[in-house]
Each structure stands twice: as C-alpha cells, then as structure tokens.
Amino acid sequence: MLNRLWQAVNICTARRAFALVYAGHAQVVSSDEANNFLTHDFESWRDFSTAAPEHEMVTTISWKIRVPRVILLLFFDRLPKKEVKFTRHNVFERDKNTCQYCGQIFERSDLNLDHVVPRDRGGMTTWENVVCSCIACNTRKGNRLPQEAHMSLIRKPKRPKWRPFVHVTFSAPQHVGRVGALRRPDAAARRPYLTVVDVAATRPRVGSNAFRIGCG
Ligand SMILES: [Zn+2]
DSSP states (O other): OBOTTSOBOOOEEHHHHHHHHHTTSEEEEEEOTTOOEEEEOHHHHHHHHHHSOOSSEEEOSSOEEEOOSEEEESSOOOOOOSSOOOOHHHHHHHHTTBOTTTOOBOOGGGEEEEESSOGGGTOOSSTTTEEEEEHHHHHHHTTSOTTTTTOOOSSOOOOOSSOOOOOOOOSSOOOOOOOOSEEOSOHHHHHHHHHHHHHHTTSOOSTTTEEOOOOO
8 A cells, every 4th residue: 555645554455455446545556568657546447457457356247357456545645653663573574584593484483582682681672682583592592692602693683674554544435536547747756665565565465365565
C-alpha cells in the first residue's frame, strides 16, 4: 500500500486491497512497457485485467480480475513511525532467523535471543546487544563474552533500517468519481518507492494472499 504521496506504508491481503479499491479509498497501480505508472479505479482495473490477463486472477461468475500488487491510498498521507520497536519478533526479522554465531538459518522455535554482553555484566537489552542465536551456540557461549568463548558474530548488531508498518483505517466510506487510468508526470520522483516495493515483494509472504511492502 502506498500513501497519497506514493510512499510505501503497509501490506494488506488481496481481499482488503479489492475492498479498498472497490470502495474508492484506493486505486491500483500498474506500469506499462515504457515504465509509466498508471492508476486504476475498480472498473478501469477490471477492464485492464480483461485486456492484459496474468496468472494471478480472481474469478467471479461473470468476469476475471487481476490481483493488485500495489495500491495507492487516495486519502492517507501518514508515514509509518520511524523507529522499529525492539521486540523478539523484530530481532528475528532483522537477523533473518539466522544464528549470528554459526550463520545457519533455523526455525524460530529453535532460536534464542542472546545478549552479546551478558546482562549480569552490564549488557543492555538493545538492538546493539541482542542477537539471534541457535540453542547450540547459545549453550556454548553461556554467560561469557563472545571472545571469551572464542566465538564471533557474523555481523555487528544494529537497529534495523526498515520501518514498521502502519495500521490504516478508514472511518466512513467516501465517494470518489471515476478517475480512470491517470498518467502521473513525475514518474522519476516516485520510482524509488516502487523500487522498494519490488525488492520487498521477494520477502516471505504473509499468509497465502498477502503481499508485503517494505519501506525505509
Ligand atoms: Zn548457531
């Protein structure tokens, strides 16, 4: 989901994307061969889907429609909060479920959070001092500094650069006239956001129909 200023702010399910577009809260963003970005309201997107079908389609009794990958929120201009909250989940996200000592990827259930400098030696519970660690490495390190255990981190832990997603809510439905396929002139200005979207789309999916948009 992009906000009104074409900045990536959130992820949503395909169902929610359709609902937002159908209600006129959002438009679908597509790009043509010349890399111009087009926006579509529901009818325009349905026509576009008929003209240019792809494998991910939703079928109804009378027509098929493409699943939108990027939608533009028409009345929302906030940005996600700048700080990523320090949570267990977010440390796993930052470290990509990878033990920061042996470099192997594990299921989250097989990972611990390790204080690089142990707590009883003044180590803080911060982005800079907490990393993912597999149980074997965690046990081996024990209550020691990495160098004391002859272990080293695969990378220096720091606060992640990505932003948390914002929760987008709309109070009352607002009517929007049909805009059709608008071509925005300042394509260069918003391309960075869409590039971010493309990169983030390769991250693991959330649920079957969900897609993620990273930012920051
Ligand atoms: Zn390990």
